[in-house]
Amino acid sequence: MDLLTRGEEVVLLAVWRLQEDAYGVPIREQLIEATGKKWSLSSVYDALERLEKKKYLESSLSKPLKSRGGRSKRIYKHTKEGLEAMIRINDVHARIWEGISKPALESKL
Amino acid sequence: MRNKTKYHYPPRLAEWLLNRINSEKRSVTFLGDLGEIYNEMFEGSGIFRAWIWYWFQVFVCIFMRIINAVYWSKAMFKSYLKITIRTLMKNKVFSVINISGIALSIAICLIIIIYIRDWRSADLFHANKNRIFRIYSTDTNTGWDMDGWATTPAYLAPHLRQNYPNIEDAVRLRRMGLSVLHNSTAIYVGGFYAEPSFFNVFDFQLKDGDPDTALNNPFSIVLSEEYAQTFFGDEDPIGKTLTVEKKGNFTVTGILKGFDEKTHLNFKSLASFSTINSLVAGGLFDNELNDWKYMSRYYTYILINDSENISGFEQQLSEMEKIIIPEEKIERFGFGLENICDINLGKNMSYATPGTKSKADLFFIPHLAVIIVFLVCFNYIILSIARSLKRSKEIGLRKVIGSKRSQIFTLFLSEAFVITFLALITACFFVLFLVPLFNNMEMIENAGEQINLEMMKDPGIYVDFFLVAFVISLLAGLYPALYLSSIRPINAMKGISKNKGSSHLITRKILMGIQFGVSLISIIVILNFNQIFGFWKSYDRNVAYDNCVNVFLGEVNYETFRNEISRNSMFTGVSFSEVKPLYGRWQFLSMKTEDMVEPLKAFYFNVDTEFMDNFELEIIAGRNFSREFTTDVGKAVIVNEKTVKALGIDSPEKIIGKVLSVGHNNPGVRVIGVVKDFTHRIYLENPIIPTVLVHLPESFRYANIRYLPEMEKEIKASLPEIWKEFDKVHPGRFSFANNALRLYEMNNTGIVKIFTTVAGLVILIALFGLLGMTAYTTELRVKEIGIRKVLGASSRELVYLLSKSYMKLIVFTCFIVLPIGYKLSDLVIQFLYVAIRPSLSLWILPAAMLIILLLTFITTGSLTIKAANANPVNSLREE
Numbered sequence: 001m002d003l004l005t006r007g008e009e010v011v012l013l014a015v016w017r018l019q020e021d022a023y024g025v026p027i028r029e030q031l032i033e034a035t036g037k038k039w040s041l042s043s044v045y046d047a048l049e050r051l052e053k054k055k056y057l058e059s060s061l062s063k064p065l066k067s068r069g070g071r072s073k074r075i076y077k078h079t080k081e082g083l084e085a086m087i088r089i090n091d092v093h094a095r096i097w098e099g100i101s102k103p104a105l106e107s108k109l
Numbered sequence: 110m111r112n113k114t115k116y117h118y119p120p121r122l123a124e125w126l127l128n129r130i131n132s133e134k135r136s137v138t139f140l141g142d143l144g145e146i147y148n149e150m151f152e153g154s155g156i157f158r159a160w161i162w163y164w165f166q167v168f169v170c171i172f173m174r175i176i177n178a179v180y181w182s183k184a185m186f187k188s189y190l191k192i193t194i195r196t197l198m199k200n201k202v203f204s205v206i207n208i209s210g211i212a213l214s215i216a217i218c219l220i221i222i223i224y225i226r227d228w229r230s231a232d233l234f235h236a237n238k239n240r241i242f243r244i245y246s247t248d249t250n251t252g253w254d255m256d257g258w259a260t261t262p263a264y265l266a267p268h269l270r271q272n273y274p275n276i277e278d279a280v281r282l283r284r285m286g287l288s289v290l291h292n293s294t295a296i297y298v299g300g301f302y303a304e305p306s307f308f309n310v311f312d313f314q315l316k317d318g319d320p321d322t323a324l325n326n327p328f329s330i331v332l333s334e335e336y337a338q339t340f341f342g343d344e345d346p347i348g349k350t351l352t353v354e355k356k357g358n359f360t361v362t363g364i365l366k367g368f369d370e371k372t373h374l375n376f377k378s379l380a381s382f383s384t385i386n387s388l389v390a391g392g393l394f395d396n397e398l399n400d401w402k403y404m405s406r407y408y409t410y411i412l413i414n415d416s417e418n419i420s421g422f423e424q425q426l427s428e429m430e431k432i433i434i435p436e437e438k439i440e441r442f443g444f445g446l447e448n449i450c451d452i453n454l455g456k457n458m459s460y461a462t463p464g465t466k467s468k469a470d471l472f473f474i475p476h477l478a479v480i481i482v483f484l485v486c487f488n489y490i491i492l493s494i495a496r497s498l499k500r501s502k503e504i505g506l507r508k509v510i511g512s513k514r515s516q517i518f519t520l521f522l523s524e525a526f527v528i529t530f531l532a533l534i535t536a537c538f539f540v541l542f543l544v545p546l547f548n549n550m551e552m553i554e555n556a557g558e559q560i561n562l563e564m565m566k567d568p569g570i571y572v573d574f575f576l577v578a579f580v581i582s583l584l585a586g587l588y589p590a591l592y593l594s595s596i597r598p599i600n601a602m603k604g605i606s607k608n609k610g611s612s613h614l615i616t617r618k619i620l621m622g623i624q625f626g627v628s629l630i631s632i633i634v635i636l637n638f639n640q641i642f643g644f645w646k647s648y649d650r651n652v653a654y655d656n657c658v659n660v661f662l663g664e665v666n667y668e669t670f671r672n673e674i675s676r677n678s679m680f681t682g683v684s685f686s687e688v689k690p691l692y693g694r695w696q697f698l699s700m701k702t703e704d705m706v707e708p709l710k711a712f713y714f715n716v717d718t719e720f721m722d723n724f725e726l727e728i729i730a731g732r733n734f735s736r737e738f739t740t741d742v743g744k745a746v747i748v749n750e751k752t753v754k755a756l757g758i759d760s761p762e763k764i765i766g767k768v769l770s771v772g773h774n775n776p777g778v779r780v781i782g783v784v785k786d787f788t789h790r791i792y793l794e795n796p797i798i799p800t801v802l803v804h805l806p807e808s809f810r811y812a813n814i815r816y817l818p819e820m821e822k823e824i825k826a827s828l829p830e831i832w833k834e835f836d837k838v839h840p841g842r843f844s845f846a847n848n849a850l851r852l853y854e855m856n857n858t859g860i861v862k863i864f865t866t867v868a869g870l871v872i873l874i875a876l877f878g879l880l881g882m883t884a885y886t887t888e889l890r891v892k893e894i895g896i897r898k899v900l901g902a903s904s905r906e907l908v909y910l911l912s913k914s915y916m917k918l919i920v921f922t923c924f925i926v927l928p929i930g931y932k933l934s935d936l937v938i939q940f941l942y943v944a945i946r947p948s949l950s951l952w953i954l955p956a957a958m959l960i961i962l963l964l965t966f967i968t969t970g971s972l973t974i975k976a977a978n979a980n981p982v983n984s985l986r987e988e
Contacts, residue, residue: 024139024141025142028142040173041143041146042139042166042170042173045135045139046173046177049135066116067114067145067148068116068142068145069118069140069144071137071138071140071141071144072137072138072141073141
């Protein structure tokens with residue numbers, strides 16, 4: 001019943017948004033857009049591989065494509081545990097952020 | 110996805126690199142993704158940007174890998190540390206010896222680092238150090254291997270001040286020596302003449318007096334506190350007068366504050382530069398102030414406005430060279446700039462200020478350190494491989510459990526690091542302990558070469574120490590780590606080592622061969638030294654160079670001196686010369702006969718008529734100088750045998766009467782005699798060269814008084830009194846040849862001691878390696894020995910069998926190394942500047958070989974014998 005870390009959460013959500021075509025390049029773009037940090041491709045891969053080790057994601061190789069110089073993509077999908085972890089963190093997020101709005105925070109600045 | 114757009118291939122080399130860096134699992138898709146982005150960039154921003162981005166990714170990848178490795182190593186570090194310590198504790202004796210060996214070699218490196226840092230820290234205390242530069246002169250014509258002259262023409266500084274606004278200030282220095290009359294004795298005061306800008310440019314402080322004005326007026330002087338105390342006791346010296354012989358009265362305008370820091374300017378007093386003008390006017394100094402011809406007396410320092418614009422200034426300097434230096438001389442002469450902090454341990458200059466050391470002076474030492482470091486690393490490698498058999502089971506087990514090769518590699522590498530760092534700490538203690546002992550050695554104290562341990566307080570030095578240990582760990586640990594991590598688990602567990610008949614055998618033999626070779630060379634060098642010293646002891650110099658005291662005449666007339674001294678029964682002979690004979694200044698002249706084109710350079714002595722007898726020199730043709738012939742003064746010379754040969758004349762008799770022209774504008778001198786070759790220097794550094802004796806009584810400066818050796822103590826005691834009868838004012842200056850000899854011998858023995866210790870260390874280290882290897886190979890062959898024993902071999906035969914492989918290796922190495930050793934030993938001796946020496950006698954070579962065979966036998970003998978005597982039952986038992 002471990003909670004996801006922020007980094008893991010971000011990556012899993014990125015994969016979610018991409019649904020069918022979740023592989024290196026678009027995941028990276030999502031991450032850059034969401035966090036504002038310039039992720040390098042290797043750090044994206046590191047994160048994906050760690051999540052796969054934790055069994056929150058599973059991957060499969062696509063067919064080799066000419067548009068990639070004859071190389072395949074590695075497509076990531078959520079596992080059952082992964083989805084459950086996301087649901088958990090969603091609950092937690094909803095509970096702890098309940099009723100708190102951005103203007104309220106900003107008024108205290 | 111777009112279709113039918115061409116795929117642009119990213120740079121191949123970069124792709125290959127990425128492939129190597131990344132794991133197999135990741136590689137393909139990773140490269141695919143990168144290729145996609147690359148293509149996007151290509152289409153969007155052009156090939157150039159895409160290229161740069163791609164290569165950038167390569168670097169990022171490498172960087173991330175390192176970070177990961179470090180991160181994981183940190184995690185494993187604690188466990189590796191534990192293992193290493195456990196391994197060390199298991200063989201305590203061995204570990205201690207191993208670590209001590211490494212510690213010793215590190216200690217030597219550390220001492221060298223301390224020494225260099227100490228010398229390089231000179232002049233760091235000046236506030237303006239970034240802007241203070243010294244200008245030096247270069248002359249390509251000198252033909253020596255100096256980098257230039259630390260001095261410049263005197264006119265340079267005023268010229269710069271006038272024409273170059275980006276010079277904030279400049280100061281000129283000239284060496285100063287004053288003979289101050291105090292209580293009717295003469296006391297020497299040394300230092301520099303300095304311009305008033307001195308205290309503005311440099312950070313030397315005045316304890317009393319005003320730095321802005323102290324050096325303004327001519328005949329002003331500032332003194333060190335010691336001098337002030339000597340001359341004026343506790344009274345206030347400011348405003349008082351010093352009477353200087355020949356030069357006049359100086360007024361004391363300040364007291365220098367004492368300081369400890371190292372600097373290349375070592376002085377105990379400063380006189381005002383303007384004094385020089387008056388001295389020139391009075392005829393005491395030559396006028397060198399207003400032209401560019403003379404450049405050997407004045408030092409020029411400048412304070413630049415802007416430390417950023419050095420190259421700009423250098424540019425201006427070289428342009429100025431063209432204006433100043435006459436056309437024909439441009440290629441030869443030039444000026445250069447050096448920062449004040451770079452002077453010490455920097456360029457090798459003529460006329461360097463006293464107390465400066467140049468890079469060239471250090472030449473020998475770093476080579477030594479490198480050799481020792483390499484040897485120790487070798488040793489470590491050999492020993493690690495030797496121990497590998499014992500550990501191969503452990504390694505096999507680890508691999509079976511699941512260690513990756515890289516982890517085992519890291520394990521052994523960290524073992525090397527831990528050992529080296531333990532050695533580093535031990536080395537620091539060695540240094541703190543050994544250096545005071547070293548500094549107290551008489552030879553070192555005399556030479557002023559003490560090692561300054563204060564440097565160890567500077568934190569920066571520990572960075573250097575760390576680097577040394579790091580490099581040594583890498584050198585020593587890399588090969589064993591690679592080797593040990595490649596052991597296959599199956600072979601290890603079965604007890605088979607990969608090494609019985611494979612390529613590693615050759616590596617082993619080569620490493621051992623190198624150890625043998627190096628020890629052999631060390632032995633040869635030591636034996637060579639011994640031979641040389643024996644030779645010197647019995648060398649006939651053909652001149653009586655000892656038991657002589659040289660007295661500086663000063664104002665005393667030499668005839669008067671001679672008359673009085675010869676009446677004293679303590680002395681056996683007295684003669685006169687211009688310089689201290691045999692160990693004083695060098696004097697050269699060039700001469701030729703009418704038919705020679707190129708003049709011959711010869712060493713010369715200016716001596717009186719008694720000189721030959723006094724020093725027992727043998728005339729083999731012609732005659733000595735004689736008072737009967739007035740033409741002997743200045744117009745007659747005596748030459749040595751070497752000169753005769755060098756001038757191309759068949760025999761000494763034939764040269765008598767010949768006229769030689771000497772130097773320029775000389776009417777010529779006649780040869781009146783030939784003296785048997787003698788060593789013109791008591792130090793045997795130089796071969797015997799053509800030497801000429803001349804007779805110019807007005808230049809006699811020294812009396813050479815010889816005495817019986819047993820009278821030496823008495824003479825030392827009574828000489829000052831005797832001198833007072835001739836000159837009450839000036840203290841006598843006596844130089845005993847025996848002292849110089851003793852110092853020289855001490856230096857030599859010192860050097861020999863150091864060499865022998867180093868060579869001994871080398872041999873010890875090599876023997877260690879040998880011991881380790883023997884242990885290793887005998888263990889390998891334990892079963893083989895057991896079987897042979899069972900089959901009926903005697904212990905003796907087995908010992909022979911086991912030793913055979915060594916002996917073969919040694920003999921083989923000997924054949925290769927002995928000629929190298931011969932040459933090398935010769936080279937080493939050359940470094941010591943000893944030209945007069947015997948050639949290496951050949952008996953040394955077999956002697957060295959025998960010694961090393963003996964040493965090998967002693968070291969490995971017991972092990973081999975033990976192995977040969979082992980009970981076969983125990984060896985053949987299966988575990």
